[in-house]
Amino acid sequence: MRRRPIRPFRRPTRIRHNHIQQNPLLLEAHALFRAGDFGQAGLIYLDLAKQAEIHNLPITTDLFIRVAVCQIRLEKYDEATNTIVHAFEWLRSRKRYRKIGVIFDNFSRRLMNAEQKNIVLELDRWINDNISTNIRNSDTWTFQEPEPRNTDGLPAHCTSCGAPINPTGLKWFDGNVPICEYCDCIVEMKQVE
Numbered sequence: 001m002r003r004r005p006i007r008p009f010r011r012p013t014r015i016r017h018n019h020i021q022q023n024p025l026l027l028e029a030h031a032l033f034r035a036g037d038f039g040q041a042g043l044i045y046l047d048l049a050k051q052a053e054i055h056n057l058p059i060t061t062d063l064f065i066r067v068a069v070c071q072i073r074l075e076k077y078d079e080a081t082n083t084i085v086h087a088f089e090w091l092r093s094r095k096r097y098r099k100i101g102v103i104f105d106n107f108s109r110r111l112m113n114a115e116q117k118n119i120v121l122e123l124d125r126w127i128n129d130n131i132s133t134n135i136r137n138s139d140t141w142t143f144q145e146p147e148p149r150n151t152d153g154l155p156a157h158c159t160s161c162g163a164p165i166n167p168t169g170l171k172w173f174d175g176n177v178p179i180c181e182y183c184d185c186i187v188e189m190k191q192v193e
Contacts, residue, residue: 022161022183023048030163030182033070053090061087061096062182065103072110082120085126097135100127150190153189154178160185 014077025044049063063088071080084107091100104127108120127136151167158165161183170187171179178187 026182029066029077030161033066034157034164038070038073042067042074045070048089058180061091061099061103064090068107072114077111077114077116077119081122082125088123088126090128092130097131100131149176149178153191154187155190158183158185159188 025048029041029044029048032038032044045063045066049060049067050065064083068080068083068087068156071077071083080152084103087103088100091097091103107123109118111117149167149172154170155167155168156165157163158180161180163180163182165178165180165187169181170179171184178189179185180187
C-alpha cells in the first residue's frame, strides 16, 4: 500500500467581511436621534453606555457623551452635567486626560451657545479639583488643532452604522482615511470632480 505524501498543514483562509455587524439598538438610537426623538434615543444610549461600562469597552465615553447631547437638546442641563462628569471620571480612571480636555472644549462651546455658563463653570471646577496642575499644563492635556483635511465627498451619514457624520468629529487613519467616530469603520468617500 502506497503512503500519501505528507503535506504541510494549511490554515483555512479567513473570510473578511467588509461590513461589521452593528448592534441593532445602537442603529435604532442613531435613527431616533436623527428623527429628533432625543428622549427615546437618550434612554437607549444610556442603556448601551451602562452595558459598555460594565464590560469596560472603549466606546463607553462616546455613548455617555451621546446621552449628554440628548439631554442638552431636551434642555435637561443638570442631568447633562452629571452625565459629562461621569464620563470624565471614567476617563480619569483610565488616564485618558487628553480626551477629557477635548470633550470639555466641545461642550463648553456648545453650552456657551445655549447660554449655560454656570454648567461650564461647574465642569471647569470639576477639572480643577480632580486633574492635577501638572497634567493640565503638560502636552498630554493640550489639544493641538489638527491641520485641515479635505472633507469633500464625505457622505452625510456613515455607510456602516448610519450615524450622522460630523467632519470635525471624524477620526483619521494614516492622515487621509476617515473613520466613523461611532462604529470605527472606514467611511467611504464619494468621488468629487
